[in-house]
């Protein structure tokens with residue numbers, strides 16, 4: 431409301447409406463989507479965001495879409511300090527992040543906390559695609575897992591993961607490995623009680639190698655992007671990968687944990703595998 435008040439003399443009601451919900455806040459960086467028509471007024475809008483919220487130090491616009499293997503997004507600073515690094519707090523965990531060079535979504539915090547609440551005492555947990563390590567840190571803090579292993583290919587995300595572990599005290603059961611899941615997994619000798627796969631765009635490509643390190647009766651958390659009428663197809667992806675390895679999906683539940691395109695959801699399938 432404050433922002434709309436500040437802009438009411440510079441923007442029409444329609445223009446103002448197109449800005450509603452148009453920005454995320456990552457740490458103290460506001461990341462805004464500027465509709466093409468409003469580009470001539472983008473600096474004015476950015477200054478208004480900066481003035482309307484004392485906790486924001488930088489306003490940047492999305493200068494493209496999430497893309498590439500590392501799911502990163504180009505950012506252009508419009509107002510405030512000239513930096514793209516910030517610190518985020520998620521359920522008491524401190525995470526250093528540059529949202530331009532690594533993937534991190536503030537919107538997935540509740541989902542990470544949900545997964546942590548499922549972890550039982552003594553479990554060996556594997557987080558594929560661990561990014562800047564929010565899953566390992568939240569699981570380590572809120573469960574009694576024996577160990578949490580993360581694997582991440584983006585070297586900058588892995589480096590932030592290492593820093594984030596040392597920035598949070600008493601997180602001694604986490605081990606992070608840099609590299610491609612397909613190359614790192616065969617070098618690890620353990621089998622895991624629980625494998626988490628937060629790569630909804632291409633996760634199915636890695637189902638086979640994830641299942642090969644999952645213990646019998648272990649839990650798999652598989653993320654996908656899907657329309658509700660096609661949710662069964664997401665479960666079928668796991669069923670298909672299991673049958674190629676003579677394993678069976680014993681139970682599965684689906685949790686909606688975000689929106690993607692209109693009518694499409696980010697979902698997590700929690701599956702118990704024989």
Ligand SMILES: C[S@@+](CC[C@H](N)C(=O)[O-])C[C@H]1O[C@@H](n2cnc3c(N)ncnc32)[C@H](O)[C@@H]1O
Pocket residue numbers: 499500501532533534535538558559560561562563564565581582583584587609610611612628629630
């Ligand atoms: C959607 S992000 C999730 C990051 C993190 N788990 C989180 O919740 O913020 C997916 C991550 O997978 C990484 N990635 C993509 N392909 C990979 C691969 N083949 N091996 C390891 N990591 C990969 C990307 O760099 C990115 O950090």
